[in-house]
Amino acid sequence: xxxxxxxxxxxxxxxxxxxxxxxxxxxxxxxxxxxxxxxxxxxxxxxxxxxxxxxxxxxxxxxxxxxxxxxxxxxxxxxxxxxxxxxxxxxxxxxxxxxxxxxxxxxxxxxxxxxxxxxxxxxxxxxxxxxxxxxxxxxxxxxxxxxxxxxxxxxxxxxxxxxxxxxxxxxxxxxxxxxxxxxxxxxxxxxxxxxxxxxxxxxxxxx
Amino acid sequence: xxxxxxxxxxxxxxxxxxxxxxxxxxxxxxxxxxxxxxxxxxxxxxxxxxxxxxxxxxxxxxxxxxxxxxxxxxxxxxxxxxxxxxxxxxxxxxxxxxxxxxxxxxxxxxxxxxxxxxxxxxxxxxxxxxxxxxxxxxxxxxxxxxxxxxxxxxxxxxxxxxxxxxxxxxxxxxxxxxxxxxxxxxxxxxxxxxxxxxxxxxxxxxx
DNA sequence: GTCTATACATCGATAGAC
DNA sequence: GTCTATCGATGTATAGAC
Numbered sequence: 001x002x003x004x005x006x007x008x009x010x011x012x013x014x015x016x017x018x019x020x021x022x023x024x025x026x027x028x029x030x031x032x033x034x035x036x037x038x039x040x041x042x043x044x045x046x047x048x049x050x051x052x053x054x055x056x057x058x059x060x061x062x063x064x065x066x067x068x069x070x071x072x073x074x075x076x077x078x079x080x081x082x083x084x085x086x087x088x089x090x091x092x093x094x095x096x097x098x099x100x101x102x103x104x105x106x107x108x109x110x111x112x113x114x115x116x117x118x119x120x121x122x123x124x125x126x127x128x129x130x131x132x133x134x135x136x137x138x139x140x141x142x143x144x145x146x147x148x149x150x151x152x153x154x155x156x157x158x159x160x161x162x163x164x165x166x167x168x169x170x171x172x173x174x175x176x177x178x179x180x181x182x183x184x185x186x187x188x189x190x191x192x193x194x195x196x197x198x199x200x201x202x203x204x205x206x207x
Numbered sequence: 208x209x210x211x212x213x214x215x216x217x218x219x220x221x222x223x224x225x226x227x228x229x230x231x232x233x234x235x236x237x238x239x240x241x242x243x244x245x246x247x248x249x250x251x252x253x254x255x256x257x258x259x260x261x262x263x264x265x266x267x268x269x270x271x272x273x274x275x276x277x278x279x280x281x282x283x284x285x286x287x288x289x290x291x292x293x294x295x296x297x298x299x300x301x302x303x304x305x306x307x308x309x310x311x312x313x314x315x316x317x318x319x320x321x322x323x324x325x326x327x328x329x330x331x332x333x334x335x336x337x338x339x340x341x342x343x344x345x346x347x348x349x350x351x352x353x354x355x356x357x358x359x360x361x362x363x364x365x366x367x368x369x370x371x372x373x374x375x376x377x378x379x380x381x382x383x384x385x386x387x388x389x390x391x392x393x394x395x396x397x398x399x400x401x402x403x404x405x406x407x408x409x410x411x412x413x414x
Numbered sequence: 415g416t417c418t419a420t421a422c423a424t425c426g427a428t429a430g431a432c
Numbered sequence: 433g434t435c436t437a438t439c440g441a442t443g444t445a446t447a448g449a450c
Contacts, residue, residue: 036328038245055416109325118316119326121243157389164371182364193396262434
């Protein structure tokens, strides 16, 4: 029985470590909300998870590595918030998708900063973490494709609209809905513009 | 001659101090671009302006106070970039105004962070500095009023569009023009939306 | 995997002489 | 206004025992 001896004892040990790591990341977010993203202290973090500061290095190799864990965690949260199916026609699905994104941005300033802004000077997500980000952008593209939007310029404009709503919401009305409630209007404005430009180009081919 | 003795000697002395302060702020921006906004070191800054670190406290009272000087300086730069008169009809003036703002955002990441994002945890601009920000937003409102846009919701949507273009530009194509060149399209999209909604409400009064 | 102990650098800010 | 000297804290990271 080469398997049982290991599979039964090692697996729970790994599960314990994963659970502890999840706790560490959760507390790290909490500290970031309190002191700012760049001001997370490993001493404070260790104290919150009942460890001594050097023991944290059993869970990540450096502070940037911790940011990477948080980055991946943040995109997992984003996917969890944005991916669930939405009933209705494609336009309505897109509106609700945008509303979810803007809402997500406004829920957590530092999460928004780590995921969408360049707040930590030297930080670059690892390829594994970046894959989660790509997964999200693929999801966004598919929501756009459903309403017939696939041109790169259109996608760029759309991304600016969404990021602008989220940014204004969190910067000027945190916790409120002053920009969240413009989601539907902005989507309709965008779709009307795409239609208008499509009409203007009609009959001229695909140039 | 109570005046001459003071007016002649004190004024140049003050002018010297102002010039030195301007140098300090300029070098602070340079350090921020190199190390990040939060990582500005007063020792490094002092070395760059040929002072010892404690001597900086003759020019500002704390590090937050330095950020306040930079905040005010940044908005003065923004006003200098955005305020110059533009020839042409109101629509063209608005397009050019937006292009200037997006361009301004993309020119300096840390300036963009200090002016438009909440990167420094405890920092709040002083009332004097904030007045410059208000001056800018008044300018933006007047550009909008020229094309007949005055409703708060319209202004909110417009602000989201502009900030979204700037944000995407600096986050995903720093130094390029991928979103800058969408400025005119976005303005036209916005104006068409305002018109469309105005038409939809016509004859129904001011509700 | 967690600990103690510690290295080593850096930080913002203050005291007090000139 | 600028200096020297220094305080007190904090930061990340490593060595080595258990």
